[in-house]
Amino acid sequence: MLKSCVINLKHILYRLFSGMGMSLVPGLAFAEYGLNFQRPVTAIAHELLWLHNAILIICVAILVIVFSFMFYAIIMHRKGRGHQAAKFHDNTTLEIVWTVIPFVILVVMAVPSTATLLKMDDTSNPDMTVQIVGYQWKWKYEYPEQDLSFFSALTTPREQIENQADKGENYLLEVDNPMVLPVGKKIRFVLTANDVLHAWWVPQLGVKKDAIPGYINEMWTQIDEPGTYRGQCAELCGKDHGFMPIVVEAVSEEEFAKWASVQKAKMVAAETRAAKTWSRDELMERGEQIYKQACVACHGATGAGIPGVFPAITGSKISTGPVAAHLDIVLNGKAGTAMQAFKGQLNDADLAAVVTYERNALGNKKGDLVQPAEVKALR
Amino acid sequence: MATAAAHHEEHPGGLTRWLFTTNHKDIGTLYLWFAFIMFFVGGAMAMVIRAELFQPGMQMVEPHFFNQMTTVHALVMIFGGVMPAFVGLANWQIPMMIGAPDMALPRMNNWSFWLLPPAATLLIMSLFMPGGGPAAGWTIYPPLSTQGGMGMDFAILTIHMLGFSSILGSMNIIATILNMRAPGMTLMKMPLFVWTWLITAFLLLAAIPVLAGAVTMLLTDRHFGTSFFDAAGGGDPVMFQHVFWFFGHPEVYILVLPAFGVFSQIIPTFARKPLFGYSSMVFATATIAFLSFIVWAHHMYTVGMPMAGELFFMYSTMLIAVPTGVKVFNWIATMWRGSMTFETPMLYAIAGVFLFTIGGLSGLMLAITPADFQYHDTYFVVAHFHYVIFAGSVLALMGAAYFWLPKWTGHMYNERLGKLHFWLTTISFNVTFFPQHFLGLAGMPRRIPDYALQFTEFNQISSIGAFVLGLSQLLFLYIVVQTIKGGKQATDRVWEGAEGLEWTVPSPAPYHTFATAPQVK
């Protein structure tokens, strides 16, 4: 601990000093210094940075001016210097002045704020729409025009989180399937959530909005330059709230079209694969993958769950009872709990595999197999 | 006065004295010690949070336990620390300041206090239930708060009991102030601490039942099949947020208005000059109280309100800066051309005003709806509310303790240690919370147990500051105990510039004061 403190002190001083110099020139790239907003890449994010810098400067100026009076008094009007107390305790003119001036400053601040807000609110005439659905603890992205739909979840390995391996450059900010978007297009986001509140936030794009079950929220963005932009869920959503990042890859229009067709082909291939009859080993292998991706967050790597919060899989009534009930809870979830309906998230084969896995691993030995066809019949 | 009170001095000793007491001074003492203990409990939880955040990666606790810590830390500090501490001050000071022999409803006073220990026990117990304590943040937003174990039910019951205590306490304070003032003590002659508490008590009466309603609906959603906040059953999760913040924003002023009162007592005393703009102070306090009921949705800019709502709440929130500014200007004008000395209470008041203003200004930034889209739910908000609640309320509480301890105990505290405690506290406070502004701006969300690598340095500074801040409070405890046990005998007036009825009674204040009402000119 001590060693890392000392090393970090160097970074800290460097950051502070270089950052102070930079902050005198609002609008420059601050990202490297971590003292101000990340570098904006949309017109709105630029405006937000400008607005933030402007109100920050006004606030700092107010603070300095007002408290220079206080510090002057503290130095000059002290008993130790023999200063005699004056007797005044009222001045109506002064009271009016210092009520009116702040009011005027507020009006000045409100004008550009209102203008920016109106711009952010205008989701009309988009070139394209992407639907965002928050899940505990991953995001689902749907592209209705491209007929695509996929989940996006954290890929940072557990060993890094548990300090058994060195942390990578994008620690906690990396996902399996990023949201890919074309640059220069007005993109409308439609947000909702499947279970609890989440909030989708990518600082460099200047967008943040809550994803709320039963609500459909809208916002928009138009990205100026290609690149990878990272963000995080910004509304407490339970245990792994800190572990559901967002990655947006902005690419040219051609690359976007190419990506969309490759993605589509992958989806079709997965569906045909799902239709066949699977062997026991295939089911168990696939099931383990799916368990680690979709179930482990709550039910734990060993299937023990967290007593009182998330039930165990090992030896549980459901995973050692009839297959139908087991499939039912995995497909349809359990209302009022964190157990979600997975039928919209996983295909028949993945569902069959993970149920087979839960019945024959994690300390369970039911011995039965579940085939994709059985899942299909229950949908 | 001293002779009149002397033969009233007898009271039961031992435990029964404290269990059955109806004496405002005893009850004030109970409140203050209860709050002190709660500050240490909540502080210990803050240490867990900062220890986990010292480095990226999970080192100390599980994410689920981390969430319980952030939730219970906030509940303990707000409902167990700051609020009872101010009620303790009210109990001790209001009767003495207005020349009353006791609170208007002494038996109820006893009950208001004795609701607190069981409530706090319940909340701490929840951490040991299967599934642990509440983990949905102190704002307990559904649907997250409808998930999870019985810890949440414990928290709901705790909130009910604490709320009940607050309502009883406020009724008592209102009744005392309105009915028991000494002859000649007109409303506009009351010390400002009394005024701010009168207004705070009305805020409590209006806000607490709203919270009670919200958490009761949550409870029935959890157990009795209602769907107030469940979209799948036709309910509305956003409605909870509206109801919660209709309570929540007045609540933050409940935490800070009595602190404004404390500043307004301390600053004139050590500037040796009357409070500047007394009536505008009263008016500003009332204005803040009124506005605090029409700004709540500034906590919800990102839920997707209609444009008219976003604009209304932006403008109304910005307006609060005006009366808040008036207060700050008045305090500075009180110091202006005074004859100032800087004993520990004054240091706390000055630092409190200055640092609170930083929090007020970041509040103004947060009020700007479009900018708040970037700030919301980041460490910038965490920095903001610690600058207002720690620097506003808690520094005021510490200042008040040094200010009135000589009156309560009859002994002067150790001035050198007091100053040491002051510098340790304010410096480490800033080391802890100033960097959190940068973290938030750079994109670190709040309520996360682990973070990306670019946030490491500022989190380390913040954690080191927090450990020093936490440890420094042991010094405070030591100073308080030392002062109770002994020290230089305090004069009745205690401070050269002290004005007001409480300074006319002996130090320590006898068990019964103002058995016959003083005449106020």
Ligand code: HEM
């Ligand atoms: C000029 C005065 C103030 C203004 C304009 C102001 C404004 C705001 C705004 C807009 C937010 C929401 C930020 C967000 O979540 O995005 C906020 C949060 C908060 N403020 Fe203030 N504020 C002011 C003073 C105070 C005071 C005096 C207190 C307490 C003593 C306070 C306590 C809080 C707390 C606790 C939160 C965070 C609540 C949460 O989400 O957990 N504020 N403030």
Ligand SMILES: [Cu+2]
């Ligand atoms: Cu989240």
Ligand SMILES: [Cu+2]
């Ligand atoms: Cu508020």
